[in-house]
């Protein structure tokens with residue numbers, strides 16, 4: 462379980478990105494975090510794996526007080542939390558399989574890191590992860606020959622290979638067209654349903670969030686203004702989360718897709 466208790470985050474330049482955050486997210490939930498640009502969605506997600514430190518309050522993940530972790534313990538903790546970014550973060554000039562195998566690097570002894578020799582069982586795990594997201598046939602293809610959606614699925618496979626309990630996804634479909642977005646969202650749904658991995662996703666596409674997530678957390682100016690089931694979300698609630706600017710958000714998403 463992920464628990465935020467009176468969490469506050471103020472950046473060093475004085476920007477208060479989060480305040481009064483109180484949330485409990487159970488294992489296996491599929492949560493979408495929505496809100497205007499600058500509302501604090503990314504900050505909220507990135508506090509969970511200590512990419513950002515909280516300034517006040519407590520953040521507990523499976524009985525671990527995240528703020529108290531140090532050195533090796535942070536790295537060990539992060540192994541249980543996969544992170545997916547809008548930009549995929551792949552090494553495009555090598556194969557799909559090599560990109561997934563990278564997830565094992567922190568576990569390798571020094572000589573294996575240098576020689577890049579992975580064990581048979583690691584290779585099997587990597588191939589299984591590719592199979593789960595439906596791109597096993599692409600294992601030996603260079604990443605730069607794949608479409609955006611396929612690249613995001615490689616990133617998902619790389620995360621799955623590390624056997625996480627939680628996947629944090631920061632705008633995973635922001636640079637994908639609607640059809641490809643759907644395919645990637647189906648992967649998230651499958652992983653969430655079949656493997657009981659919690660998915661916490663920051664997303665601009667409201668309709669997609671409502672379709673795929675079980676729970677919606679609406680953030681406005683660093684505070685939670687809605688927390689409930691997707692099917693409880695009404696137009697009024699969306700207006701309060703987006704300060705009445707939802708149409709502007711939708712048209713800016715449509716404009717950005719013209720350039721995909």
Ligand SMILES: Nc1ncnc2c1ncn2[C@@H]1O[C@H](COP(=O)(O)OP(=O)(O)OP(=O)(O)O)[C@@H](O)[C@H]1O
Pocket residue numbers: 472473474476477478496497498499500501502503504505663
């Ligand atoms: N590293 C940083 N240093 C200072 N301020 C930051 C930093 N990162 C984010 N902020 C500020 O914190 C606030 C919340 O930002 P955050 O990126 O969490 O919002 P967001 O809802 O994810 O926005 P977007 O949808 O545009 O990504 C904003 O005012 C932003 O300018």
